[in-house]
Amino acid sequence: MKRYALGCLIFLGVTVTSFGQHSITGTVTDLSGRSVLGTHVVSKTTGVTAIVDHEEKYRIDTQSNDTLIYYFYGYDFQVIPVNGRAKIDVVLTSPEDTLTNERIAASANRKRKVVMILVDGISTDTFHKVSTPYMDAMSEQGWFSPAYVGGRRGTISETPSISAVGYNSMLTGTWCHKHHVFGNSIVSPNYNYPTVFRIYKDAYPEGKIAIFSTWEDNRTKLLGEGLSSTGSLKLDYAFDGFELDTAAYPHDANKHYLKRIDNKVVAEAADYIINHGPDLSWVYLEHTDDMGHMHGDGPELYSAVTYEDALIGTIQDAVKLREQATDEEWLIIVTTDHGRKPTDGKDHGSQSFRERSTWVIMNRPIQNLYAQNNQVAIVDILPTVCNYLNIDIPASTANELDGISLTGAVDAFDLRGTYLGGYLQLDWLTEYRNHEEATVYVSYTNERKDGKEDQYKAVGQVDVQKRTFTTKINPPKKTPYVKVVLKTKNHAVTTWVKVKS
Numbered sequence: 001m002k003r004y005a006l007g008c009l010i011f012l013g014v015t016v017t018s019f020g021q022h023s024i025t026g027t028v029t030d031l032s033g034r035s036v037l038g039t040h041v042v043s044k045t046t047g048v049t050a051i052v053d054h055e056e057k058y059r060i061d062t063q064s065n066d067t068l069i070y071y072f073y074g075y076d077f078q079v080i081p082v083n084g085r086a087k088i089d090v091v092l093t094s095p096e097d098t099l100t101n102e103r104i105a106a107s108a109n110r111k112r113k114v115v116m117i118l119v120d121g122i123s124t125d126t127f128h129k130v131s132t133p134y135m136d137a138m139s140e141q142g143w144f145s146p147a148y149v150g151g152r153r154g155t156i157s158e159t160p161s162i163s164a165v166g167y168n169s170m171l172t173g174t175w176c177h178k179h180h181v182f183g184n185s186i187v188s189p190n191y192n193y194p195t196v197f198r199i200y201k202d203a204y205p206e207g208k209i210a211i212f213s214t215w216e217d218n219r220t221k222l223l224g225e226g227l228s229s230t231g232s233l234k235l236d237y238a239f240d241g242f243e244l245d246t247a248a249y250p251h252d253a254n255k256h257y258l259k260r261i262d263n264k265v266v267a268e269a270a271d272y273i274i275n276h277g278p279d280l281s282w283v284y285l286e287h288t289d290d291m292g293h294m295h296g297d298g299p300e301l302y303s304a305v306t307y308e309d310a311l312i313g314t315i316q317d318a319v320k321l322r323e324q325a326t327d328e329e330w331l332i333i334v335t336t337d338h339g340r341k342p343t344d345g346k347d348h349g350s351q352s353f354r355e356r357s358t359w360v361i362m363n364r365p366i367q368n369l370y371a372q373n374n375q376v377a378i379v380d381i382l383p384t385v386c387n388y389l390n391i392d393i394p395a396s397t398a399n400e401l402d403g404i405s406l407t408g409a410v411d412a413f414d415l416r417g418t419y420l421g422g423y424l425q426l427d428w429l430t431e432y433r434n435h436e437e438a439t440v441y442v443s444y445t446n447e448r449k450d451g452k453e454d455q456y457k458a459v460g461q462v463d464v465q466k467r468t469f470t471t472k473i474n475p476p477k478k479t480p481y482v483k484v485v486l487k488t489k490n491h492a493v494t495t496w497v498k499v500k501s
Helices: 008-010 095-107 124-129 132-139 163-173 196-203 216-220 256-276 287-294 299-327 369-373 378-388
Strands: 024-027 039-041 050-051 058-064 067-069 076-079 111-119 141-147 210-215 237-239 280-285 330-333 357-362 414-420 425-427 436-441 457-465 468-472 481-487 493-499
Touching: 050 457, 076 237, 076 425, 111 163, 111 299, 111 378, 124 299, 124 357, 132 299, 132 330, 132 357, 141 369, 141 378, 163 196, 163 216, 196 210, 210 216, 210 256, 216 493, 237 256, 256 280, 256 287, 256 299, 280 299, 287 299, 287 378, 299 330, 330 378, 357 378, 414 493, 425 481, 425 493, 457 468, 457 481
Parallel strands: 111 280, 111 330, 210 237, 210 280
Antiparallel strands: 024 058, 039 050, 039 067, 067 076, 141 357, 330 357, 414 425, 425 468, 436 457, 436 481, 481 493
16 A cells, blocks of 8 residues: 555545544554554545644544545555444554565575674775675665664673674673773683674574684684583684684785685685575674774775675675575674774774764664664664574573664663662663653672672563652662662563662
């Protein structure tokens, strides 16, 4: 069905009759059950218009044999005969809903797979400045959003805008105060915050995971392959370590060897995707960050970004060929790990807006209002992958995540809290108007960092539409932080609230 302007709907014609007045009430929701506030309800007979108000209802006085037209921009309008009814509840759909339902029906029996691509050190402004036709095409087909790294500034979650730190925030869905990677040396990562690969293998032991990387430490240190502390995680296929092969890739002063390695990594990733189709894989590309460090903002960096864009296009083509030859449905996620210094673009690591400024691209469109209307975070990638692959994240892990799924239902986000005078006050945001009950849990311990379980206690329930909650709590003396979880039927949002200076 087509969408029409409200004026066109009213122009359908007004035929005044002498029937008695008849009151009709009801609700208007979308397919998810959320109220579509502001929907116009128009009497075809009289032209009288009512609007769905803040109480998520409408009321219109018309005739019992009238016909009502329901309209809101972006949705297909509906024409519904009254037939003497006093209550009419309506569900609006959009052309996108129709396409989504068709996709769901077509892909109901298709096996889902994910490839994550992280291309190093491209700030959002650089991305928009440079020619990137392949990523642009993916964005148009799917979705693009500005994003950030670096945690929440001025809090315990503040995280350096450094490469390996960003990788691990993507892999674990947490900031550095949890995963404990603070620099590229990766001294003592805390594997008690599992990576998405470990979560996947725990859920699907027979599933296949792979890595294609210009840097071997991504596998050996961040993923912790083969370590007892990662449950002896084993990659089904690994293609990395070429930066250590100085015979095949001599380290020239201009670091062109990394460009060659990136090309080799992508060629193998594309071939392996086409012929083997790993269930979850990660492709890492380094050339751009090295050009940034050497030259800063300028033609060398911009050329490197365009070069990496073409490599990403190779992977995208491989995924399309694989989908055409199989019953698989692939999600491609492309992102970067940090931005660049605002002065000359040569370095990064601090908390300036540009250094924190990143982006995320997916090859599939999404209807998640949190993702559509907000700057998302690199930590949102792990829960997104798990949601797409139908992984039920264990509560002990979900209670530690700092990210939110970009594809699932999001009832609340940006949870923040303060503790003063024995009272805990929480505030959060929501993009929806529906009334969803949430339970607030607190823990006064941080046993998770040692691989143990924290005990969470429910301290109250609240409608997410209130966007605030206050309760009296009694943390033990010398408790530095209270760990808080706001849990709805769809997901959990977490934060740490400072107690003791």
